[in-house]
Amino acid sequence: MRFLGKVAIVTGGGKGIGKGIAKLFAEEGARVAVVDIDAISAQKTVAELLKLGGQAFALEADLTDADQVRAVVAKVIDAFGHVDILVNNAGGGLGTSLSLEEVSEEEWDRVMAANLKSTFLCTQEVVKYMKTCGGKIVNLSSIAVRRRSRITGPQYPSAKAAIIGFTKQVAWELGKYGINVNAIAPGLTLTPRVKQNWEGMGEADRKAILSEIPLGRLAEVEDQAKVVLFLCSEDASYITGMTLDVNGGAFMP
Numbered sequence: 001m002r003f004l005g006k007v008a009i010v011t012g013g014g015k016g017i018g019k020g021i022a023k024l025f026a027e028e029g030a031r032v033a034v035v036d037i038d039a040i041s042a043q044k045t046v047a048e049l050l051k052l053g054g055q056a057f058a059l060e061a062d063l064t065d066a067d068q069v070r071a072v073v074a075k076v077i078d079a080f081g082h083v084d085i086l087v088n089n090a091g092g093g094l095g096t097s098l099s100l101e102e103v104s105e106e107e108w109d110r111v112m113a114a115n116l117k118s119t120f121l122c123t124q125e126v127v128k129y130m131k132t133c134g135g136k137i138v139n140l141s142s143i144a145v146r147r148r149s150r151i152t153g154p155q156y157p158s159a160k161a162a163i164i165g166f167t168k169q170v171a172w173e174l175g176k177y178g179i180n181v182n183a184i185a186p187g188l189t190l191t192p193r194v195k196q197n198w199e200g201m202g203e204a205d206r207k208a209i210l211s212e213i214p215l216g217r218l219a220e221v222e223d224q225a226k227v228v229l230f231l232c233s234e235d236a237s238y239i240t241g242m243t244l245d246v247n248g249g250a251f252m253p
Contacts, residue, residue, distance in 0.1 A: 002233050004029030007080040009073070011063055011122060012090030014041025016191035017140070020221035021087055021228050026054025028229065030085070033076045035059045037090070063090050063118035073125045085232045086126045088139045091115035091159070093152040103153045111152075115159035116166070123170060127179065134178030136232040137170075139163050141185040141243055146251040150188075160185075164243050171241030180240040182231045187247025189219040214249030 008025045012018040014036030025032050026049040034049070034056055036042035042058035049056040059075060061068040076083055091114050097103045119139050126137070141164050142149075144157040164183055171181035188194065188209070198206065198218065210216055227246050230236055245251055 001029040002229070003085075006030045006084040007033070007076065007082055008085035008087065008232070009033045009035060009076055009083060009122070009126065010087045010089060011035045011118065012092075013087075014038050014045050014058075016193070017186065017189060017221055017224045018087070018089040019045050020225035021089060022056070023049060023052070024222070024225045024229050025085070026052055026056055030054075031080050032056040033059055033072070033079070035061055035063065035072055035090070037062050063122055064113040066121050069118075069121040069125050073122075073129070077129060082133065083126055083129050084133075084135050086122060086130075086135070086137045087228055087232075088119040088122055088137070088163075090118050090122075091140060093149075093156045096151075097153045097155070098151075099153055103155050108155045111155040112159050112162075115156075116162045119163055119166060123166075123181075127174060127177075130174075130179050131177045135180075136236075137174075137179065137181045138228050138231050139167050139181070139183040141167075141183045143185055143187040143245070143247045143251055145185060146245065146247075146253075167243060168241045175240055180231070180236065182236070182239060182241065183243040184224065184227050184231070185243050185245045185247070185251075186224045187213070187219055187245075187250050189221060189224055191221060194218075212250050213247070217248065219246065219248060 008030045010022040013022040013034035022032050022034050034042045034045050039060035046056045046058040061072045142160040145161040149157045167183040
């Protein structure tokens, strides 16, 4: 119960890694606001958290829109009185273009907005409330920054690389307020979507991917969620501006 009495906002919390993060926070006593552009997914996640005995509620929002971000944070403050933790998990590739020449301007802008702009807007709004009492912010980057993206063109790793730069700059600015800002860079993780693709691969392709991971397996969602919770805990109170690589050794700095 490391987070008893704490209030956490998890963006993109309706599915995948975000859902896993929200679940662990609820299990450890936090009150969780699950924010997602997909209202049904957010509501399903919250229903699961409530069954576990957690306190949570769902919010639907397009986090690339500043007005909607302000409304989300205001609702969390109205419901819980304060906010201690922000996990900027919302994002994704949102496209299938694999080469530089295939990426349209529209796709580039969409991916940048979903990943980077949403992180900027949510952080900017939440910090207004964290400045008086401190807090923890964790942003989601990707192993695609460290190596390359297997499934998108340059739009996705560019957005995720910018998140690392944003994390460092904001950590420097906000440290004096007792706000820790960090990031994780997940490797290939068995979310339901990835698991479906993984099971559809041939054995040779799976072996080729696993051969690049010293620990010999893909990450489970909990592998990522546990590191996020560590960064939001008092055990990480002297860590800020860092990006932790959670990839089984596929990238070693």
